[in-house]
Amino acid sequence: xxxxxxxxxxxxxxxxxxxxxxxxxxxxxxxxxxxxxxxxxxxxxxxxxxxxxxxxxxxxxxxxxxxxxxxxxxxxxxxxxxxxxxxxxxxxx
Amino acid sequence: xxxxxxxxxxxxxxxxxxxxxxxxxxxxxxxxxxxxxxxxxxxxxxxxxxxxxxxxxxxxxxxxxxxxxxxxxxxxxxxxxxxxxxxxxxxxxxxxxxxxxxxxxxxxxxxxxxxxxxxxxxxxxxxxxxxxxxxxxxxxxxxxxxxxxxxxxxxxxxxxxxxxxxxxxxxxxxxxxxxxxxxxxxxxxxxxxxxxxxxxxxxxxxxxxxxxxxxxxxxxxxxxxxxxxxxxxxxxxxxxxxxxxxxxxxxxxxxxxxxxxxxxxxxxxxxxxxxxxxxxxxxxxxxxxxxxxxxxxxxxxxxxx
Numbered sequence: 001x002x003x004x005x006x007x008x009x010x011x012x013x014x015x016x017x018x019x020x021x022x023x024x025x026x027x028x029x030x031x032x033x034x035x036x037x038x039x040x041x042x043x044x045x046x047x048x049x050x051x052x053x054x055x056x057x058x059x060x061x062x063x064x065x066x067x068x069x070x071x072x073x074x075x076x077x078x079x080x081x082x083x084x085x086x087x088x089x090x091x092x093x
Numbered sequence: 094x095x096x097x098x099x100x101x102x103x104x105x106x107x108x109x110x111x112x113x114x115x116x117x118x119x120x121x122x123x124x125x126x127x128x129x130x131x132x133x134x135x136x137x138x139x140x141x142x143x144x145x146x147x148x149x150x151x152x153x154x155x156x157x158x159x160x161x162x163x164x165x166x167x168x169x170x171x172x173x174x175x176x177x178x179x180x181x182x183x184x185x186x187x188x189x190x191x192x193x194x195x196x197x198x199x200x201x202x203x204x205x206x207x208x209x210x211x212x213x214x215x216x217x218x219x220x221x222x223x224x225x226x227x228x229x230x231x232x233x234x235x236x237x238x239x240x241x242x243x244x245x246x247x248x249x250x251x252x253x254x255x256x257x258x259x260x261x262x263x264x265x266x267x268x269x270x271x272x273x274x275x276x277x278x279x280x281x282x283x284x285x286x287x288x289x290x291x292x293x294x295x296x297x298x299x300x301x302x303x304x305x306x307x308x309x310x311x312x313x314x315x316x317x318x319x320x321x322x323x324x325x326x327x328x329x330x331x332x333x334x335x336x337x338x339x340x341x342x343x344x345x346x347x348x349x350x351x352x353x354x355x356x357x358x359x360x361x362x363x364x365x366x367x368x369x370x371x372x373x374x375x376x377x378x379x380x381x382x383x384x385x386x387x388x389x390x391x392x393x394x395x396x397x398x
């Protein structure tokens with residue numbers, strides 16, 4: 001099993017609350033079902049559980065901020081395109 | 094707070110005591126633009142978040158070029174995820190290379206972090222397993238980054254609320270391993286060192302002595318807040334929304350005493366902006382901490398000779 005699969009597994013438990021809950025309930029089984037080795041499964045049983053929950057919450061907050069910022073920028077782009085389409089002139093902010 | 098003529102005296106005194114040509118600057122944020130332009134005499138350089146300009150309209154890049162023509166600028170990347178066993182996509186590096194060419198910064202930097210895996214985006218900087226595999230993966234990514242951008246990035250240590258699972262190396266050994274194998278220098282984030290030390294039980298000053306001081310090139314200082322953990326304990330979150338705490342200035346003095354290089358120090362603030370006087374006062378405190386560290390270093394060198 002590669003380090004790449006291990007990083008993919010960590011990513012999943014950081015961003016997917018359901019996967020994280022399954023992992024907390026049964027670390028070895030969840031890691032095994034992702035194809036991780038015995039050694040990797042054993043390493044994951046020593047997870048910093050408090051830190052995992054706090055990090056996941058912090059990452060979710062950051063993703064939320066990015067989404068809001070993306071919506072704001074997209075809205076600005078729509079306005080710019082509409083202005084250009086109807087006026088024939090480039091939009092100046 | 095130190096203001097006016099007194100502030101000028103503080104800066105002049107700190108610069109006189111510091112013969113290492115250290116610089117102290119501020120992270121560029123558009124909300125701070127007016128205050129920055131009014132106080133360029135007290136800000137040596139600006140750090141610009143590169144990712145904000147990757148998809149920006151041409152006029153915004155032109156504005157950045159105008160800024161860089163007036164003030165020394167460095168570029169800071171936040172989204173590459175170079176410390177990973179997964180090879181970085183050329184697209185990410187090409188965007189940085191293009192911006193680097195357009196802006197001609199003094200240097201560019203990125204983080205010792207991974208940000209995605211298995212097709213999912215974490216949305217922020219995450220600490221990868223500290224292992225030989227990620228040391229090798231980071232070294233390969235950094236080699237490609239240097240080749241495509243044309244110059245090596247300076248790499249920043251990150252804060253992490255979780256002790257990264259699957260680690261076989263200490264944080265200091267892992268960072269030292271990546272710097273040695275990639276021949277990259279370090280952007281030492283002192284609030285990250287402080288936070289990780291508090292959250293994961295190590296002495297931040299001892300940590301500074303475990304990583305190669307000859308690699309210290311740039312330094313970040315910032316603030317954060319304590320957040321409650323599900324078990325009732327608290328951990329320090331590096332949120333860049335608070336003033337720099339005193340222990341971080343102590344660490345800055347320590348880093349200046351250890352480092353043989355001129356240092357570029359950047360104050361990071363991402364929101365909840367205080368007055369410009371408050372930010373400038375923190376820049377002045379950084380100059381004083383640098384001067385204290387440099388004075389200790391000079392005395393130590395004289396004793397050694």
